[in-house]
Amino acid sequence: GAVVSQHPSRVICKSGTSVKIECRSLDFQATTMFWYRQFPKQSLMLMATSNEGSKATYEQGVEKDKFLINHASLTLSTLTVTSAHPEDSSFYICSARGGGGEAYEQYFGPGTRLTVT
Amino acid sequence: AQSVTQLGSHVSVSEGALVLLRCNYSSSVPPYLFWYVQYPNQGLQLLLKYTSAATLVKGINGFEAEFKKSETSFHLTKPSAHMSDAAEYFCAVSGGSGSARQLTFGSGTQLTVLP
Numbered sequence: 001g002a003v004v005s006q007h008p009s010r011v012i013c014k015s016g017t018s019v020k021i022e023c024r025s026l027d028f029q030a031t032t033m034f035w036y037r038q039f040p041k042q043s044l045m046l047m048a049t050s051n052e053g054s055k056a057t058y059e060q061g062v063e064k065d066k067f068l069i070n071h072a073s074l075t076l077s078t079l080t081v082t083s084a085h086p087e088d089s090s091f092y093i094c095s096a097r098g099g100g101g102e103a104y105e106q107y108f109g110p111g112t113r114l115t116v117t
Numbered sequence: 118a119q120s121v122t123q124l125g126s127h128v129s130v131s132e133g134a135l136v137l138l139r140c141n142y143s144s145s146v147p148p149y150l151f152w153y154v155q156y157p158n159q160g161l162q163l164l165l166k167y168t169s170a171a172t173l174v175k176g177i178n179g180f181e182a183e184f185k186k187s188e189t190s191f192h193l194t195k196p197s198a199h200m201s202d203a204a205e206y207f208c209a210v211s212g213g214s215g216s217a218r219q220l221t222f223g224s225g226t227q228l229t230v231l232p
Contacts, residue, residue, distance in 0.1 A: 041227075043207060043222040046220070091158075093160050108161040108162070
């Protein structure tokens with residue numbers, strides 16, 4: 001149980017275009033989803049926290065107009081990188097937390113490698 | 118506020134040798150502590166967690182960690198390394214309460230297992 005998927009696993013896009021990344025909880029209802037960014041050889045940095053049906057809470061320094069997060073259902077959250085630039089190239093990982101589980105339990109997706117050319 | 122420090126960004130051990138990955142934390146509230154493993158181009162897999170119960174925590178794949186409050190440490194160990202243990206390991210702390218519990222990750226330790 002507690003499986004989280006991400007799609008796509010890998011995407012290459014041109015500078016100036018927008019890219020949408022999906023995060024799904026496959027076998028539980030995710031009341032909260034988290035989006036992380038990971039640069040090569042570095043740790044995960046929390047970008048934002050989203051609760052189903054409400055606006056995401058962004059961490060300091062993360063542009064909410066550039067990284068649009070939608071959590072419209074209990075099994076799906078999307079991250080849209082708008083007007084992507086090469087510096088947005090990174091590994092994006094989502095995690096999900098169910099309402100019935102412990103508050104600390106997060107289940108991670110496999111990640112999405114974004115390359116902006 | 119909470120933070121995690123992982124000492125040693127790279128650790129190399131021989132196959133069959135003891136694995137010791139160090140983690141020290143800082144938290145203004147009693148912490149929950151975690152170790153995750155990440156294989157290349159994959160997400161994170163939970164190895165083990167400390168949530169204020171037993172201070173010696175056993176996880177998957179033969180790993181264990183001991184919570185030492187006096188040392189603010191949560192070091193990860195495994196008695197005998199296997200080639201498949203080669204990966205990136207992250208220590209994380211979760212402070213706060215309820216929905217405010219977020220994870221703060223350390224910078225990671227790359228474990229290499231030599232034949």
